[in-house]
Amino acid sequence: MNFQPLIGLYLISPLWASLALYSSDPVLQFAMAGDRATLKCGLPSIGSCSSVNWTVRGLIWDKYEVVTAGKVTHLNEDKYRLLKDCSLEISQMERDDAKLYTCESGALNSSVSLRFFDIAENKRPAEGIIELHCSYSKSTGYDLCKNDTNIHITWTTEDDVPITGNRFRFENPSVCFSKLIITRKLTDHHRIWKCQITQNGEVKASGKYRTTVRDGLEEVFTAVGESVSLLCRNTSSPRLGDRIEWKLNNKMLSDLVPENGQTNLCHVNKDSSLVINKLTPLHAGDYQCMGSSEEQRVLHKIRVHTLDVAANTQQIGGNLSLICVLTCVEKCEENFNLTWSGSNQERWQGRLFNVNNTLINELLLPVWPVSSDAITCSVYREGSKMASKSLSSLKSLHVSWVSALRLGLIIGVPAVGFCIYMKWKHCNNAEP
Structure with a gap:
């Protein structure tokens, strides 16, 4: 958008801009319950707020002053405050505050119609x-x-x-x-x-x-290689003896951590959130935080989907093959979509596949684009972007699927869709 004409108009006619603030039409303003609402006094330069009155009108016969001669005169003084620029501040919005407010100074006046906004x-x-x-x-x-x-x-x-x-x-x-x-x-x-x-x-x-859904799942999308923190909600009123524990696909997470000397892949914070370090595709799954009192209670459920990128080092028909993989817990839903974007093309078109529990988008490029900008793959749910992963060069494409498969044997999450797809590609592009 070109703002120069607007700026020029303001510089040429500052008086017109000021006069517009106290036209006969009140300014429309909205506030929700509990908001701190600031109503601007739209009068031109006022030397002192001591000449300012604020009046409030609800119904035709309901009119009263809350500020007189620059001082709050309403019985509930804590509710209103006159600011240095003569604006009126309402400390905590309530439904009954939705009325017409008028700032007056001499013969000039300017009004704000305050509306109560609610969801x-x-x-x-x-x-x-x-x-x-x-x-x-x-x-x-x-x-x-x-x-x-x-x-x-x-x-x-x-x-x-x-x-x-x-x-x-x-x-x-x-x-x-x-x-x-x-x-x-x-x-x-x-x-x-x-x-x-x-x-x-x-x-x-x-x-x-x-929104909350009974027995529902919070859905999380995140990129491989990043760290993610899963919040255990509904822990504000723990039962006596409750100790928070986490499960992955109905198995205690503590039993799934590799015991081969690796650094712990995850840990639980003091606030009971679960932190997963350097996410892999095999971390896709259904997580539960449990209250481990005498009667185990499921406090919150989180479904984690992972997004990753990889390159097929063997060029296909002279093209470089980039592959974006969304690993879903179950079959990827129809409203999930994978999209490539980059500097040379706003949106690159790839070939979309749905294999087992993975959604795959393959992008074929003749060469790596000559640009400092990254190529990005994004996952969308019902049109809304949920996660992205970018690549700045082929050197950044380092995905150890063998290590992921080994981890899968430990965690017990089947993540074979990408492997099946790569095997299919190998067979279909093999020389006779």
């Missing part, structure tokens, strides 16, 4: 459904959203990707109320959904909601 879950949805509600309102029992123009409520993933797919449905009973209806999956556990309010294409408010 909630319908706790009694239809069977197999998660239903989230996103709404805003001006004040309790008094809804003026029908007069709002160019305002839209949209739903996105945590990284602002629009939510699409057959298992999602949207209902918008009014301008200020929207529903996101999700066909539930176990892996929706601890997923974050985002609601945004936009006006004329500009984001005015954004909020997040984390």
